[in-house]
Amino acid sequence: MAEVFNSLVQRQRPLSFVLRRRTEESGLLGRLARITSLSDLEKFEADLAGALEALRPTPPTLGAARTASRGARRWRRVDEHNGVEVIRHYIAVQADGDLDLVATWPDRADDDLEPVDASARAEYDACEKPGLAELERLRIAEETWALGTPDPPTDAEVTWALYTFVELSRDEERAISAGEREIQSIFTERIRLANQILERIGTQLADYFDTELPQWFTELIADRRDELTAREGVTATLAFPSSWPMPIPKLVTGQPPGGTEPAIGEEPLAEGTNVGFAHRSRLDEATFADVQRVIRLWANSVERYPATFSKIGEDPLSDVLTAALNSSLPGAQREVYSRTGKSDIFIYANTLDAGSGPERVFICEAKIAKDDGTVTRALDPQLFSYLNTHDTAAVLLLFVKQKKFDAAVRERLAALRTVAGFIREEPGPSGWPIFEYEVDGRAVHVCIATVHTPPGKADQ
Structure with a gap:
């Protein structure tokens, strides 16, 4: 059984921490972080009240009490040298609601709310050299309440109960049986204090879901709205000359490289036999040149506002570029450029030609x-x-933040020439170099695009 209402729970499971963790695990914060448009943010905000209500737990409460099974006999230490044999007499109190919260502490409660072992702990801490007797009294106090399943079993509707006990020697049992002593008041007082703790848990729950959590999300949504508004404003500043429309990207296909000789160990085909070759799709060279020009125009706009763009990370920068590339297509009815990773942009062959496979024929990685x-x-x-x-x-x-842009670019290009598979470089149509690499038998042509985004004076 799990001990509850004691100082260990107070230290290790404050209710505010448990509620914040549940909120984080609900996925709501992740959903908010993944929103990339103001319209989606408005929908999230409209649905938020229902989502928070669904997250709200049922406050734990106590029901009826009854006697429970007795514990095994044990030796209770009286002092360092003496003790007495005792047995624990338990009662079980029905527990309902979110029982995980029973094992929390309402840390926003008033200071007059104390754990059940507060007095024993104060006595233990006051001892200059606490002995085994003080340690045992502290341990018994820590075990005052525990959460567990009913024992002996009861009806199916009561699946959990809170247990508390008193330890009685045989002489104490005789005195109670003879009416010379009573223990009912002990259990009554403990139940009263347990209800008080649960009431404070319920109050803190209500404050969290009625006030604290909505206010927290209001602030997060406002910050996200400010970020998205600024980002969409940045996109709006990026304009392309109307005299230079970009054609819709095209594919070309070709046979795989290599001759048509049969592989070693294969029989030559009979004369006149029809041979079919698998054709691979790739981006048309003219399209690749157009893409580079569009990115160059976009980069020129970015460099006009370096202080603004220096504050934006790789992920949102890729969002802005993806939008710019798609908006440059005249009459396009679908998004040709898509984001499928953190900072990468792809064109898939089947996006341009329904008969093609899902190969990536263009990749842009922002860093x-x-x-x-x-x-x-x-x-x-x-x-x-x-x-x-x-x-x-x-x-x-590559977004280069260093003030000495040319020197930094030279260093980055020199490093990229050392990557395994580098073959050659040539100037590209946008003024950026194109590096050619051989990777697992594939020819990869990479335009190394460099954009200067130094921080403003206030950011340095």
Whole structure:
């Protein structure tokens, strides 16, 4: 059985901590953090009251009491050298509601609410050299109340009960049987104090769900609304020349590289036999060039507001870029560019051509380029791990916060040339270099896009 209402519970299971943990485990905070639009935020706010009510537990309460089974005989120490044989006489009190909360302490209660072992602990702490007798009295006080299943079993509706006891020697039992002593008042007082603790738990529950929790979410929603409003405002500042529309991305297909000779151990095919080859989809080179130009225009807009964008992390930066890429498609009825990871953007072949497979034909990985290790890991293994086509177009978008932009870019590019599989580099249509790598037999062309986002004076 679990001991309750004592100082150990007071120290280790304060009710405010348990309620906050339950809120975190409910998933509501995660849902709020994943919201990326003001419309979704409004829906979350509209549904919040019902979600919080569903999270609200039933306050624990006590019901009827009855006698319970007796404990085994034990030796109760009177002092360091003497003791007496006793037996514990239990009563069980029906417990209802959220019983996990019985084993908490209402830490917002008044100071006059004390654990059941407060007096014994004060006596123990006051002893200069507490002995075994003081330690045993403290332990008995700590065990005053415990939560467990009814023993002996009762009707099926009563599944849990709170237990308390008194220890009686044989002489004490005789005195009670003869009417010379009574213990009813002991149990009555304990039940009164237990109800008082549970009432304080109920009061704190009501305060948490009626006031504290709604206020906390109101502040979180306001902060999230401010963040999303600023982010959508940033997106609104990004404009593309109307004279330069971007064509809808296209795919090209081709045979897998290599000759058509049969593999070793295979019989040559008979003359005239039709041979079918699996064709792999890849992003059209012209489309890849267009994508680079769009990102360059987007990057130019970003660099006009460095202080604003320096405060935004990789994930929201990728959100903004994804929106910008999709908005640059004339008449597109669907999102060609999609987010499926933390800071990555993909084009899937089957998004452009329903007859193609789900291969990723374009990858953009955004990263704050704080050092060489960060950018090389962003390429390998992170970007390379996404590959599933033979010829993949990719952009490694690096946000450079260092004041000395050119020097930092030179260092990052030099580090990327050391990544295994590097073959060559060539200038790209946007002014950024394109690095070519061979990865597991695949040709990967990576545009290394660098954007300068130094912090403003107030952020330095």
